[in-house]
Amino acid sequence: MSGATKIILNPRIQDYLLETADMTIKEHTRHFKALPLGMRVLFSGTLIVLGTGYLFAMIYVFESHAGRDGKPGLSVNDLIIAYSGSKTDTKLESALHGPMANMLPAEEKNKIIAWVRRGAAEADFKSSGVEGIIERRCLICHNGSNPHVPNLTDYEDITKVAQADTGMDIFTLVRVSHIHLFGITFIFFIVGLIFIHAYIRPQWLKCITLATPFVAILADIGSWYLTKVYQPFAWVVMISGALMGLAFAFMWITSMHQMWFYRMPPELIENDGRVS
Ligand code: HEC
Secondary structure, X not given: OOOOOOOOOOHHHHHHHHHHHHHHHOOOEEOHHHOOHHXXXXXXXXXXXXXXXHHHHHHHHHHHHOOOOOOOOOOHHHHHHXXXXXXXXXXXXXXXXXXXXXXXXXXXXXXXXXXXXXXXXXXXXXXXXXXXXXHHHOOOOOOOOOOOOOOOOOHHHHHHHOOEEOOOOHHHHHHHHHHHHHHHHHHHHHHHHHHOOOOOOOHHHHHHHHHHHHHHHHHHHHHHHHHHHOOOHHXXXXXXXXXXXHHHHHHHHHHHHHHHOOOOOHHHHHOOOEEO
């Protein structure tokens, strides 16, 4: 015997081999419409609860930063004050303009601010009525029982927040960073895993949408620290937050729409609902 032996395959086996070879070149996933109903129900439930969570997160961000600069609404200046501090206001004042604004009536707020502006002297503390206001309005929460809420029980404690505002301290930033890095990765991994089943053309748009939140969270958290050094980084905080929100909204709306209200285009039907 000489020369190569030619193996003749059964055509069905040949087809099978060709098909599996093709699959190793390119994996596809199925479009929402080709998924079992139960899976779509599971996806929708997850998206609805995560979307509600996202709305609450945005309300929280707004409430804890808006108005710190004395003007209503959320601006880059509010973020600069939150992360790097304020040149003109003490921490007590920016808290009273911002997140603590609804804890007391305006005239009491002005009394406290006037006292701080007069130098926050101890002699003045009782006679101006500031001690009484703080006792009545603030001590329910600021009684020292929660280590993350500044203690305001005596004059000494209050002077700590009535000094120049240097923004969020590094330890607080580290604590919030690790919570955000873990939490947001989970959220966008889950939302991304659902969104993978959508049919989006061109494909790069799908990939950019999937990648944006991960790049944005790193830029966002990095800029909290960098804003302390160079204030214009507050813009990066603002823009990366907006990009994250946009990516979330786009993935949420597209997934929900394609899951329930979408008619597969002919090329997708021909392809047996395979998307990449
Ligand atoms: C319902 C509970 C509650 C009441 C009432 C309250 N605070 Fe707060 N306060 C908080 C919490 C929680 C934080 C920390 C979280 C944050 O920074 O938003 C905080 C943070 C602060 C800070 C630090 C802000 C910063 O940027 O680090 C100051 C200053 C402050 N409060 C002052 C006051 C004053 C003054 C009053 C009374 C007029 C008051 N708070 C009433 C819950 C409260």
